[in-house]
Amino acid sequence: EPEVTQTPSHQVTQMGQEVILRCVPISNHLYFYWYRQILGQKVEFLVSFYNNEISEKSEIFDDQFSVERPDGSNFTLKIRSTKLEDSAMYFCASNKAYYGYTFGSGTRLTVV
Amino acid sequence: GESVGLHLPTLSVQEGDNSIINCAYSNSASDYFIWYKQESGKGPQFIIDIRSNMDKRQGQRVTVLLNKTVKHLSLQIAATQPGDSAVYFCAENISGAGNMLTFGGGTRLMVKP
Numbered sequence: 001e002p003e004v005t006q007t008p009s010h011q012v013t014q015m016g017q018e019v020i021l022r023c024v025p026i027s028n029h030l031y032f033y034w035y036r037q038i039l040g041q042k043v044e045f046l047v048s049f050y051n052n053e054i055s056e057k058s059e060i061f062d063d064q065f066s067v068e069r070p071d072g073s074n075f076t077l078k079i080r081s082t083k084l085e086d087s088a089m090y091f092c093a094s095n096k097a098y099y100g101y102t103f104g105s106g107t108r109l110t111v112v
Numbered sequence: 113g114e115s116v117g118l119h120l121p122t123l124s125v126q127e128g129d130n131s132i133i134n135c136a137y138s139n140s141a142s143d144y145f146i147w148y149k150q151e152s153g154k155g156p157q158f159i160i161d162i163r164s165n166m167d168k169r170q171g172q173r174v175t176v177l178l179n180k181t182v183k184h185l186s187l188q189i190a191a192t193q194p195g196d197s198a199v200y201f202c203a204e205n206i207s208g209a210g211n212m213l214t215f216g217g218g219t220r221l222m223v224k225p
Contacts, residue, residue, distance in 0.1 A: 033211070042201065042218060045213060048210065048212055105155045106155050
């Protein structure tokens with residue numbers, strides 16, 4: 001069964017540093033997403049991406065965040081200057097259209 | 113603001129029993145709902161979905177019920193197994209308003225052998 005692949009599985013970074021989280025969505029999917037989950041809390045939407053541009057973003061997705069699809073397979077989330085409160089699990093997801101969301105296993109980001 | 117919430121944070125059941133996990137939603141415009149299962153250290157795994165033009169949908173050992181009158185969603189798991197132990201989330205979407213999902217807070221299901 002096709003999977004959404006995320007790397008790394010765990011990233012530790014110092015406060016103020018830039019991090020890039022990587023995702024390989026399912027190959028024939030058209031919509032790509034980032035969600036995050038702070039420990040013990042619910043999953044929160046960050047951003048959706050379609051046709052090489054952001055289609056929706058939440059209030060969490062401020063100017064410290066950016067997304068990119070640098071080639072035909074990768075989808076990245078960049079946090080420019082990490083804060084302690086950015087520590088969370090970050091999930092990438094993709095789907096073809098309205099249905100069929102598939103999530104990756106996540107990257108645990110720890111900001112120290 | 114509008115939100116999706118869960119009634120029970122933890123549900124403990126005996127192996128072989130049926131489980132019912134509930135979810136309340138407050139946005140009457142939501143018309144697509146999904147149940148996800150999340151095991152420790154993993155991403156949300158799709159279980160079953162339902163659109164608002166349906167009241168019930170069945171899958172393998174799972175049934176989702178939607179009551180639009182009281183804005184309530186439930187997930188029924190038949191013959192619960194130890195492998196069903198996980199956190200279960202409901203999520204909602206409003207068609208025509210983008211593809212973002214709004215998740216509820218999660219219910220932990222614990223299956224006792």
